[in-house]
Amino acid sequence: MKRRSLSSGVALAAILAAGAAFAASRDDNRADPVIGEESAVLTDAPNTPPAIHRDHATKVIVHLEVKEVEGQLADGVRYVFWTFGGHVPGKFIRIREGDEVEFHLDNHPDNKNPHNIDLHAVNGPGGGAAASLTAPGHSSVFSFKALNPGLFVYHCATAPVAMHVGNGMYGLILVEPKGGLPPVDHEYYVMQSDFYTQGKNGEKGLQPFSMEKVIDEKPDYIVFNGSVGSMVGDKALTAKVGETVRLFVGDGGPNVVSSFHAIGQIFDTVYAEGNMSTPTHNVQTTTVPAGGSAIAEFKMSVPGTFILVDHSLVRAFNRGALAQLKVSGPEDKLVYSGKQFDLVYQPEGAGARVAASDRPVTPPPAARNKAERVKLGAEVFANNCQACHQENGLGVPDAFPPLAKSDYLNGDKVRAIKTVTGGLEKPLTVNGKPFNGVMPAWSLSDEDIANVLTYVYSQWDNSGQEVTPQEVNLHRVKAN
């Protein structure tokens, strides 16, 4: 009993200590004396500015330039982005709890529009927006003291706000806690957002913003770091086995919340919603609200390509919310074996396709003569046979035997019926060439098999004979 209370007391002390490291009070931060002055280092995603090692607050000068620039949203899809710093998402800003920030919002003279900025790290009306509406070719200045640590979104708040944000006006500002963050090997900046174009997803050319779609909340693109494929292939994030990775994840919206997930990698630590006082551990998927953030940390155990997605999966696979983290280094077969065997799985007593017969099927109309049989058979061929035997009936050398002028096929109609209905898994010779593949048993109707065989016999200088459903029924290989 005594022992238990002692250990819980130790745990409590540890929590308090951790809490103290992460949460100086707002009053402390307001009173924290500002020593010296420096210019903020700003970076484009996926890069982040270096960690802060100062042990005191300072005055940080931030110059953030708004630029309306044409860029690529997806392959062949151009878009005029409105940006904080020339790219989407905006520049990453990194300061420390207690810092005094002198913020300059510079609106490039080429721009068409006025802009402002709302930093969620600011305590004050509009998060700075009230002080920063800026005409093209002008600059606004305001200051704030960073009272709360955390990872915060910033964005433009000029009307209509959904259009400014929908065109790319958001980024992240990290207010490091006084104790700093634990050191890691890699830090990356990943921000999800949604885009609304007048053309459908994939429609090429310069795409104007769609007011209707943003109001309906129906995005054409949901992407990481401003475009489809921003972090894949040569641009993938990288790490090595044994290294630790920290992702600063934001969601700019304007509308869509992210279910952020790394395929094949559990997050060891997540600071949910960018809140650094209560880390959670062993997380599979973390929610990132629109206008919110999360920090995910993990150690790479094995090599491979790990895919970052919004696990609302259509967004990843149809709208672009997908990135790659490529990890190199030695395998650890204990943690993950890789594929150990690849076996043909044939459910007992039937061909691989038998399961298809479970589905209710509306029987197609029966062919009334040979011409109709050839016509219907062409469809059956296209849907079932063509992938291997090819549209021209020539097959694929060394893999799938030809049907065109095939001695194996033309020589014996009954053998053909048995091959289609029973499958074939043994070496055979066709037109003098050896093949050793697997032909599944096709669970097609007598009618379909008659039609497809008649079609095949009618093509490519084959024998031209007709196969009837009655013959198929008589000779088919019956499933056990």
Place this chain on the structure above:
Amino acid sequence: MRAAAGVAFALLATAASAAGASGLVPIPAGPYTPFQKVKAAYSAEAAPLAPRVLAAFGLDEEPVTNAEFLAFVTAHPEWRRSAIKTLFADGRYLRRWKADLDFGGAARAGQPVTNVSWFAAEAYCKARGLRLPTTAQWEYALADAGRGQDQVRARSLEWFAVPNGADPGAVGGPANGFGVRDMVGLVWEWTWDFDAFAMTAESRDPNGKDGAAVCGGAAAGVADASDYPAFMRYAMRASLKAPYTADTLGFRCAGGAP
């Protein structure tokens, strides 16, 4: 055949000269509903303004062009780039022109003049015996008694998608029902009382100036929260001060009924 062509030509000529001797297109009187709702005194509620009747007025058919503005600065040296007082224009006044009396190539003659401050625009209109249109007049002319508003919005959004840096296109786009052209799609335009609506700079501020809720998320403060281009116009006006100039900001003049 020849007679028919002649009639058609005569009709075109009539339409083209609708602007009349003053160069202004007559805009008939009619009801106008402001975009922004106005807060009643001592009330937190934004109540819609009732439509009010706007008197007839005349409006330039097109934005003022470089060629027209060149004629003005030629006659009025104090408005040339090298002579203008900093009180009346910021450092980008006529910045795309090559020199005081050279707007930089024939192609620009028919394009809207930009990088002109409110003071310079108002002086130009005054020299013609006119003034800048009020925001209500400008918006009323754009609203065109409800005709073709889908195209107006579409053309606005297409303009935002045009990459920046190039000169604006030449005037001469399709006329609306009143007979005015190019109110959207080429440039923003100054209005006489551009700052009368200035909300606090912050869009979503519920404590903003009276009559203003526009700059932001204060969607509750406007007549049609789905009219994004209207928000854009009011936000642009709100960001300006009279000496400001911008690459995409021009103007046209208005007067009493012609």
